[in-house]
Amino acid sequence: MNPPEYKFCPRCAARFDEKVIKDGEPERLVCPNCGFVFYQGPKLVAGALFEMDGGIVLTQRAIEPGYGLWTYPGGFVERGERAETAAEREALEETGVVVEVTGLIGIYSYDGQIPAIASFAANVVGGELAPLDETMDVKVFPKDELPWSDIAFPSTVDALKDYLRGI
């Protein structure tokens, strides 16, 4: 197994042991001092896929991973935040557009990848399109002219295909 990402207990700073707690489950980081078990779950990302003027709004990323490549607005769901709210918040932060989630397109997760992506369809209800937070450019792409060779993530490709299939 890979070396653990975390070495010390966040509660008491003792060095973690790696232990199988339950047969058939992966090794966990277990604190031998206070008994804390560090369950490292996936991270949830939420994204909003929406249309303006008959095309799909995509953002060109100004940060890694996927620098310079295209995706729909999205980002990590905050602890205690609804995934739908996160998708709407990210759309506003990255594109200046106020959207309302209308439904789930799909949940996209991949072997060995920590983030799982919840992709929502949304409707525009206000705002003005502009490249904002972490975004180099934002464009409306006609559905038959999507930039397939410059898409940022496999989950973006998969969600776009599922969305187009569902129209």
Ligand SMILES: [Zn+2]
């Ligand atoms: Zn501890």
